[in-house]
Structures are given as structure tokens and as C-alpha cells.
Amino acid sequence: MSEYFEKSSRSCEGCQCMAPIFSFLNKEELKLVDANKIHVNFKAGETIKKQGTFMSHVLSVNSGLAKVYIEGIEGRSSILRIVKPTSFIGGPGIYFDQRHHFTITALTDSAVCFINLQVFKDILKGNQSFAEEFLRDFSRDVLRVYNRLIFLTQKQMPGRMADALLYLHDEIFNLPRFPMILSRFELADLSAMSRESAVKILRDFQKEGLVKISDHEMELFDVEALRKISRIG
Amino acid sequence: MSEYFEKSSRSCEGCQCMAPIFSFLNKEELKLVDANKIHVNFKAGETIKKQGTFMSHVLSVNSGLAKVYIEGIEGRSSILRIVKPTSFIGGPGIYFDQRHHFTITALTDSAVCFINLQVFKDILKGNQSFAEEFLRDFSRDVLRVYNRLIFLTQKQMPGRMADALLYLHDEIFNLPRFPMILSRFELADLSAMSRESAVKILRDFQKEGLVKISDHEMELFDVEALRKISRIG
């Protein structure tokens, strides 16, 4: 565990790497956040927050990529989302039971700010537009889960894998060629299948010339074909 | 379509059938709700709100039972929850895009109040404890979906069907014997399988003496055995 942390030397004011939601804060509120945050660096693979633990802070991912996943039955996991900078991470525990309902793990070296939950809530109370943006962000998250529920239960494997790749393409990298940050195992967790099945589907995609995987890089040759596979299910 | 509606003669104040969340309102706020609500009766089978439509109101189910489901791919549906009186129904559209992201259908004759969304939001702005209760309610909903995501993707059919029955038992009726409000088709939508599979699993449960279905009644003889099946997956 090498979570070397620091009382950030930079202040939040003027910080380029805070999550967009915090742009709704005024100077005073930002100072409050500044005084009640902890900045921590994580190495790839490290656990940022563990499901089930007490939620003392909310998170802002400043740099790096992370996976947010629910630890389910017998060691199996469902990845809810991949987080890219800069993103806010709260979750349903904030106003329900003050617990984390998912685990967050760094996929690459990452920098994260932890903002004291009570301070966050206090600011939320007094700033209407901040509160509304928070709700918008939360709601977007919820809709993502709705979508996952539908496509994980109603599509079959090729469609689910196509969706996983398109998710990385459309939401994370916006490029047909991107670093393969997820292992086959994680890709399986993202598309609700076994590792072996994930490997086989990817091999099929590769044979058909839709994608190419090499040297930790994924290249999508035919995004439209993938979209079609996604549609067909 | 026999949605005969009425400007309710009773006022909200003192109404015994409003959703618990509204108990956080003061008299004045309640009057505002009163002046901006519509009370509608639905017959079993009627659609209360349709996925994709503009969200002009939030709902309070005063009596009757309803199903909340997402219309997914090629006519397939996923039931998110069964709603019993008295319950508030909002959804992620409130602060995101003002649309309904699920369809609500009456399972029995029902009475529903539609509260103007803008008025609802205005009150939320000015009443902190109401806002927090709203967030708690919303978060509870979200956690329900998390759970469904996990058990629908990580358990196999017997476990999923056991969960569906236990859901009705634990959350809706709190009795080992209850009216079978869901068709086999709907039970299948609740446990993410085909109708035929649902029938077969139920037959197995019945053969093993775990449940009995007759005359629109479901009786759970061995709740603990069902819990075990749920656990095993």
C-alpha cells in the first residue's frame, strides 16, 4: 500500500483538474472544499475505495482512469462504469446509509481528491445550482445503470461485448484506437460473461476484422459493424 | 381508457393516503401541492405513465398496486419494482431530462395523485428535510436497481425466481400467502427469463413443496428453503 498523500500544495481555486460539478461553487465554498480535502495518489491496481466501508468523503478523480464495480456473488464483479478525469464520484450512500456501495480501483496511476462528506453536504444545502448539478450527475449515473441492467439481461454475448467496446470508444477515449486498460477478466466483468467467453468473442471479432488487439492497444476497425452487433443483441 | 379524474374533493391536509415523503411538508407547502395535483383512478391493466414521455408530474400511489418497468429490446421488459400504497414515484428524469425512464402500469385498480413537477421542485428547494427525504427515497430506489443488476446477471434461474417470490413476500405483502398479482409473463419479466422457463421453475418449486399456486393465490410453504435457493444462485 503506497498511498502517499499530501495536503495538496495547490489550492482548489484555479485547479484545472477538479470535476466539472465544482465549477458551480463560489470562491468561499471552494476554500471550504480546499480546507477539507485530501489529495492522494494511487498506483495502477490499488483500491481507492472499498465497497461496504463508511463513506467519510466524496471523490474527485483528477487524473488517471479507474473502474467502479459492485462486488457481487462469490467473488464475481459487475463493472458499473469506467471513470476518466475529471469526474465526481458520490453514490447512493451519500443520503442513504453513508456507505460505499461499490469498490473503486485505479486502472492506471491516478490522483484523487477526497472531500469531506459533511462539508460537501453543507455546501450542497446552501447552493441551489450546485445541488441541481449534483442531482443531474447522480441521475446520469442512475440512467447508466438502467441501461446496463437492460443490455446485460436482454442481449447475448456478442452484443454485450460490442457494447463494452463501444462504451470505451464513445465515453472514455473518443478514438477508434486506444490503450487496452482492461484485462480480459475485466472486460468479462463489464459485459457479464466468463473470461473464456470474453476471449472467444474477441477472437471472433478479430477474425471478422472488426477489431485488432495488440501490445496493450485496442483498435476498432469497424465501429458501425459493432453498433449493428450491439443492436441485434 | 377510462381514466376518470377528479379535482380531489379531499384536500391533501389530513389525507391518509399520501406517500410518507409528504409528511415532511408544512401546511402551506401541502396546500401548494393540493392546488397543483390531480387525482386519477386507474383500472387494473391500465398504463399510468409511459416510458419516454415528458415528465410533467411526479406521482403518489394512494391505493392499489402497480409495476414499474423498463421497456427494453424488442418488446422485452424488466420490472424494476412493484409499488404498493403509499409510495412516491419520481425517477432519474426529474433532474436530468424531464422524461419518464420507465413505464408504470396498474396491477390492480389504483388511485394515483399527480403532482406538478415544477411545484414539487420549488418546494424541494425551500425545504431541506423534504429534500433530504427525497434523496433518501431516490437512493433507496437506486440501491434496489444495483441489487437487481447483480442478481439478474450473477444468479441462475432458480435463484432469480426465488428472489422474485421473496421480494413479493418481504417487501410487498409481508405474508407467506398473498394474491398472485403477477402473471407468469410478469414473473418472468421480474426474474429475467422466458415465460416458459418461469413456468417450469415454478412447477419445480411446487413439486418440491416449497410453494403452492392456486386460484390467484401464492403460498410460500418454505421461505427458508427459498432463501437458500436464492443464496446458492
Next chain:
DNA sequence: ACGCAAAATTGATATATATCAACTTTTATT
């Protein structure tokens, strides 16, 4: 009470998917 339409049921079959076991490649460690 009759007849129709919808829902439920059934067994046979096809398909999708997981599991298993063996093996290869990659990555990390000493």
C-alpha cells in the same frame, strides 16, 4: 352457458454460455 381469446403448460429441441483442463504467452521477481 357458450365460444373466443389470452394465458398457462408441456415436452422436444436448439442454442447460448459456462466450465474444465491443458497449454501458451506475458509479466514480474530474484
Next chain:
DNA sequence: AATAAAAGTTGATATATATCAATTTTGCGT
């Protein structure tokens, strides 16, 4: 560089699940 450990791959097989087609039951309107 050698070795171990982890990740990835593969084909064979078993299992879970959906689909299909035929049949029965139930509910409903006249």
C-alpha cells in the same frame, strides 16, 4: 537470465436457458 506467477488462449464438454410447436386451461363478453 532463470524462474515463478499471472494472464491469456484453446477446444472439448457439460449445463443452463430459450425457442418452438402443440395442447390445455382460464377468463371474459355476449
